[in-house]
Amino acid sequence: MNELTMSLKSRSRLPLYEQIYSYIKTDIQQGRIAYGEKLPSTRALSKHLEVSRSTVELAYEQLLSEGYIESEPYKGFFVAQTEELYHLVRERKQASAVKREEKKYRYDFSPNGVDLRSFPYNAWRKLSKDILVDDRTELFRSGDSKGEYGFRNAICSYLHQARGVNCSPEQIIVGAGSDYILMLLSMVLGREHRIAFENPAYKQAYRMANALDYETVPVSLDRNGMKVSELEETGADIAYVTPSHQYPTGIVMPINRRMELLRWAAKEEGRYIVEDDYDSEYRYKGKPIPALKGYDAHEKVIYLGTFSKSIAPAIRLSYIVLPGPLLEEYERRNDFVHSTVSKVDQMIVQRFIEEGYYERHLNKTRALYKSRHDVLIEGLKSMSDILTISGEHAGVHLLLTFRNGMTEEELIQRAKAEDIRVYGMSDYWIGKREETEATILLGYANLTEEQIREAAEILNRCFR
Known part of the structure; x- marks a missing residue:
């Protein structure tokens, strides 16, 4: 720390050294200056504060005497370890920090995991270097509010080839x-x-809808996905679905149910389906089913896609494909909203797609995940x-439903005792939770x- 800025009052009854002492002491108590952090030298701080x-x-001597800081010869002053001191504010801060800290497990079966070891670093580095090799000032100017046209065109080509979706670059909006x-969509709608929402649901989208002050209702699932008859009874005019791989159950919605859902949307003006095509790249059995958007003859499907799962979570690149009526609404009211993704990042991913790196990366990760999928199923046999295994035909997780009399919490705690983290289905229920067998x-x-x-060998022992 080279500087420490504070407001000193020259006309205060409190001497200047006491003001400096009080300021630093409060910052240490509240954790704004952390244990071990170096304070500015007395010379540097006096020059900075003009005292x-x-x-x-004098201020430092008082802090030293009370044990807030320590002095190391030839090195300077450092914040001391003060756990033994009682400070209510600091204790609260520590308590909240403990809540945020999560135990590190030896084996973490996170359903949101991504294998970053397989990331094509060399290709990414090459593309980044190629794009930035010349002094191209246009890269750093504000770009198209929807996202760069070339990138949106690359997304169109990918969606046509891989997901059976026919759209134009004009329909696509890119975001971080x-x-x-979802926030942008709320402005349009x-x-x-x-x-x-499907119940159980993809909780993040559900939380976002509630945070944006939408009225939300849960709709039960059967083996084919969202029950359209129940959807009709809710009075909802928007259905949020994950038909290619329902999260978290893993249900792949068959064509008949997709048609039923599209008929529901076409019945009334203003009804829409939000199709979240999360995890659609990974399928291990049967032919890939085109996205619901591919069957959308009445412009009722709002398609959501992302590269966060298929490339890396840090690649904060998602996009939306708007149907005609909503595109007109966006262009009339919301096209002043600028894209939140840099042109450089868009151009890297564009080239990543166009030059075949993305397809090769998907093929590699599909093979890796399929192999791990097979090893896990074999280990659970x-x-x-x-138990019964389900949701194993797509995505990167599967479900285990137990019939050994154990509760979900018992299963989680037994695994935890063996330094293994598993995840309970109860975390994904919204509204009324159905009485079901324990599922992780x-x-x-x-x-x-x-x-x-x-x-898997350890789980075989601890779940018996």
């Missing part, structure tokens, strides 16, 4: 992450809507008498095959 050096020395895209989620994307084998 005499002796004034700062799915949360931003307006707030006078009731949104139906010996428990077939006490196991994700396998960020574990090696050897780790999966080891963890």
